[in-house]
Structure formats: C-alpha cells, structure tokens
Amino acid sequence: MAVVNVALAGRSYEVRVGAGLLDDAIVQAREFIAPWSGRKVPVVADANARRLHGDRLTQSLATNGHAIDWYEVSPGEGSKSWAELERLTDWLLARGVTRSDHVFALGGGVVGDLVGFACAILKRGCGFVQLPTTLLAQVDSSVGGKTAINASAGKNLIGAFHQPSLVLADTACLATLPQREMRAGLAEVFKYGLLGDAEFFARVDQDSAAILACDNAVLEPVIAHCVGMKARIVAEDERETKDARALLNLGHTFGHALEAETGFGDRLLHGEAVALGMVLAARFSARRDLISLADAESVTEALARAGLPTEISALGLDCDGTVLADHMRHDKKAGGGTVPFILLRALGEAYVARDVELADVAAFMDEQLQAH
Template sequence: MADVKVHLAGRSYMVRVDDGLLDDTVVQAGEFIERYHAGGYDSRRKIPFVTDQNAFAHHGEIVAHSLASDGYEIDWFITEPGEGAKSWEVLQELIDWLLERGVERGDTIFALGGGVIGDLTGFAASILKRGCKFVQLPTTLLAQVDSSVGGKTAINVAAGKNLVGAFHQPSLVLADTSALRTLPLRELRCGYAEVIKYGILGDADFFAWCEENGAKVLDHDREAVKYAVTSSIAAKARIVAEDERETSGARALLNLGHTFGHALEAETGYSDRLLHGEAVAMGMVLAARYSAQRGFLSENDAARITSAIAAAGLATEISSLGMTCDGQALADHMLHDKKMDGGTLPFILLRGIGDAFLDREVSLSDVAAFLSEQLAAA
C-alpha cells in the first residue's frame, strides 16, 4: 500500500493507493463511518453513497458487502452516468435527498465513481449546511490521478464546463487500482492522458518512464499501474500544497492541454464524440506544437510528446474530429474559460519536456490562426 499525504494548513488528508481497498472500505475509512453508528446499532442511520449506474454495477456490491460485514447499511443515490449528471437539476435532487436523510455538518458523504461523481458530490458537500465532509472512492484512472485530489468541485452550466463550483477538499481518498480493470480501454486511455501530463509539465524522468511503460499501464500490469497512479498523485499533491486555490500560478500548470481541450469539447457538444481525457491529450499536443511555433519548445520535443500520446492510442490530430468550424470558432469558446482574468487568458506552454510555464501574453487571434492551420492539416 502507498500513502500520499496532501499537506494543507490544518486540513491535510491522505490519499491511499492499493489493490483491493474497496473490499476493505470499513477498515480504510473507519473514522468517517463510525459516526453513523453513534447511539447504538438499532438507531444507526444508513451511510449516504453517491454513485452512477456504471460504478454501482461494478463496485456497489463489493462496498455494500464490506460495510454489511460490520453492521452498516448504505443508502444509495444513483444517477445516470456521464457529464449530464453535473447539472443544476441533479445537484438539487442530490441536495434534497441528503436533507431528507438528515445529513448533518459532522457527517461524511461518500463518492463512488469517476470524476463526474466526485465533482457532483464534492460540490454538494461544500454547500450543504455550509460544508460537510466527503470521502472520495475514485474508480477511474482519470479520477484517481487527477480529479479526486485537490478539492476542485463543480457542475456544468449552459455557458461552459465547471463554471459553478467551489474548492472543497476531501477528508480521505481511497484509490483502489483493482477497480481500473473494469474500465473500457477508451476510458483507461483517457486517464492515462492525465498520467503522462505530469511528466510533460514537470518531470522529464517520469515522462521517459511513460514512454517506456505506457503499454504496461494500459495492459493492467499491477506494479506499473500502482507506480503511475502513486507518482501522479504525489506530483499533484505537491502542486496543490503550494497553490491550493490557484492564486500563485503553480497550480495553473495542471491545466496543461485543458484550454485547447475544453474548446474542442465545447465544439463537439461535451459528448461521447470526444471524452475529456481525449480532449486533454489532443490539447497537450496542440500546446506542444504551439509552443514550438512560438519558439519556446524544440520540434523534437513536440514530436516526442505527440508520439507518446499516439502510442497510447489517443488521437493527436484535430482534423480527425471532422469538425466544420474554423480556428476562430474554437478560439471563441476560450472566451468562456474560467481562467479568463482581466480580459486575457493565460496559456500553459512548454520550454521543454518537464518545463511548463504560464504565458499571459498570448493573442487569441494568433491562437485562432494556429488552430485553423491544425484543422487544415491532413
């Protein structure tokens, strides 16, 4: 078992990584479950778990059996899978459900699933009675290495993705790597895009490890998966500890590929046509190529990044999406980016593999011309 501590002033918490943590939920999350037993067995309340249909089908019975063996029962809130769950409507439904069950400020809400469930549950916990605790049990690679750690919670609105939310740190994260074996290959690849991101933005040695071992991760090699997940979480934990609320610029580096990626997601309707991890992967390729065009990054490093992402089975050419828009339309989506500040949008660019930086002097018209070139490329 590997433990990574996220160090925050007065609110530090542990991220635990291992095979089989869901089978041992009571032991791993005991201190957050015991409150529901207060007052004796006969008067206990059921433990609120938020999940989606897919995660429930794969992992619900395992978690329920673990808790039942110690006399606990689960009350399930089960939503439809996908980004549609991160909406005002589902948030209100969840809040009402939690209030009906008498959830108190000292209680803990459990999130079992991928990033959508973590975002939805975390945001609900942040606003319910001005803040309840929540525990993350991420079941996708993307959630384990990225969204479950760091406290960013949000829902989507008509104007864009993740525009309504709050910073609300979990009390504990249990990343069961055995859960990843239930993922379709496409979703595993989406998570791997976030893994390799940590190498590209700040660790050249880890990027080289990914070049050599990416296939093992995607093939569920137990040691490779555990190393990839633990290394990624440790990298994010260091950045979050330095810049929890993204005020100094350090945490902004985690958005590598996201500004380009979110524009692609918006243009494709936030649909299964382009999943978030796929958009981030393509966005990192675009960030590398744009960095090379600006003279910051060598063409060789841009090519290495493209090759490593392509080797994982992720698309690298935006022309493959079959979009009918031009580069200006994609750049226009960026105007709704939540990182807009004073009318300008900072971009995460690269000086080298492992050397990302924040550029506040990027012209969106220049980005639009660059994207038009990429769309026209065969």
C-alpha cells in the first residue's frame, strides 16, 4: 500500500492506494466508522459500484458489528443536479447526520462530487470519506476537495471546496471497470505528465497497456505518483487563487465545451473529453508557436496508442467553432472578461495563458471540426 499525505494547514489527510482496501475498510477507516456504533453507517454509492463492491464493504463493516444504510445514485453526470442534491441532503438529515459525523462515498467522480458538496453544505459542513472505484476518481477527482454539481450553463459551476477526511483508493476495484472507463481515467494520468513531468508522460505511454490491464505492480505506483503531484499542487494552492492549481485544468476548458455540446452524457465521457482537450491544447500551443507541430503530434499519437479519442471531427458535432467557444465563456475559471487557457511551453511544462482571444479559439475549432 502506498500512502500520500495531502498537507493542508490543520486538516491534512491521507490518500491510501492499494489492492483490497475496501475489504479492510473497518481497519483503514476505523476512526470515522466507530462513532456510528448503534447507528447504520451512511454510504452513498453509484448503483454499479454498489452492485460490484457493496458486499465487500458490507462484510468488512460487519466484522465489527456495523451495518450500512445505502443511498443509491444513478450512474452518469445527470446525477450531479440540484434535484439529486436536494434528495441526498434530505436523506442525510432524516438520518440525523451531525457535523461531527462522516458520510462515505463509494463510486466514481460523480458520487464523490455530489457527496462532497452535500457534506460541505449540510449543517454548514460535515465530514466525508472517499472510496473511489474508478481510475479517474482515484488519480484525480477524489483528491483535493473540489466538489460540485452541474448547471444548465455548464459543468461544475455550483460547488464548494470541501476536503475529505480520508481517501481509500482500492486498485482491485479497477478490474471490474469496462475498458472505456479505464481509458477515460488514463487520460487524467497522461495529464499529470503533460502538465509537469515529461518523463512520467513517456512512462505512462510505455506502460499504458499494463495500466489498462490492471497490473497492480504498475497501477499502484502510477496512481500514487499522480496523487502525489496533485497533493503538492493542492497544498500550494488549495482554492485555485494562484496559477499552480489551475494547471490541473489542462485539457478541461476545451474538454468541458465538448461535453456541454454533447450533453454531458455517455456520448463523450469526461476523460475522453479531457483527452481531446489535451490534443487541442497541444495543437493550439503549436499554432501560437509555443511548441513544435511535432511535439503536438506526439501528444496525439500517445493518446491514440492508448485507445483514446484524438479528433473532434469524429464526434459528428452539428455546430461551428463559435458555438464551442461560447461554451467556454461560462467556464468557472473565467474572470475579468477573459477565459484562461492551460497551454504548453514544452511537453511537461504547462502554463496559464490569459491573452487568448475567443475569436481565435473559434477559428481554431472550426479548423479542427473539419480536419482529419
């Protein structure tokens, strides 16, 4: 098991990465489970995650006499809504959750975001423990305290910063994921290399087959490396008031626009959108003479080798570049009338560009919609 500490003033927490952590949850999360003695432990779970992993968690808690009160969430971005947030907070209140209690989130990024935001606002803040079951959640969304729901104007526009008290990333869960979900998570793994560690990017490219095959000898150190990179960035810039944390949005401004245009559904998974967004960020960087066309193409080739989408023309979108650029106006990072873009000065060296004109982005997106 690898342990990464997220060092924040007064509220540091651990991210533990390894196979079998759900089976050992009663020990790993003892201090957060013990106060529920005599009451059922509230676990909010993606319906698929409960079906696949619920028995393991149930049996672990039962060894110490604890039972679970389950709340199921439908899979998909549609659950990150006002309606689902209201239902969940009402459910938690009906069960007498107090500010000193901890709610458990079992599933991917959707469940983690929903539960984290609910716990941020419930009685002005209660605790929660993340039990991420997808690669994307284990390397990214379960760590760092960003919690949110979606709005009609865009993705993750309503939320709060609320750190978990513990993250248990059980790598054994990943063996049950469809390959498409694993590849979507792999996109976020590539992101860490591309934004700040060129050697890691090359290593992920080389080891992508082993990662997708859930080889734990490769998976555990790769996940721990990503978490370690994010932990350092979060410790430096918890609330994204500086440029440090903004770098984690590499691929996301372009990607969120594509998600919005495709309806935030299964047509384009978040990780797939991030992969396309990284390709676009690399090509746009080359367009601005920040990196070479060859470097941009190497990003495309690495993602393509991993089976990730690299051409937005393949989406068959019925829109032009202006429509996609307009989606970016609603980006939560926008401010002062401008939209910051995460671009590349080199592979492994991202930076925040605040001088990008959306008209230029629209023209670039028109080119990409018709290319390849």
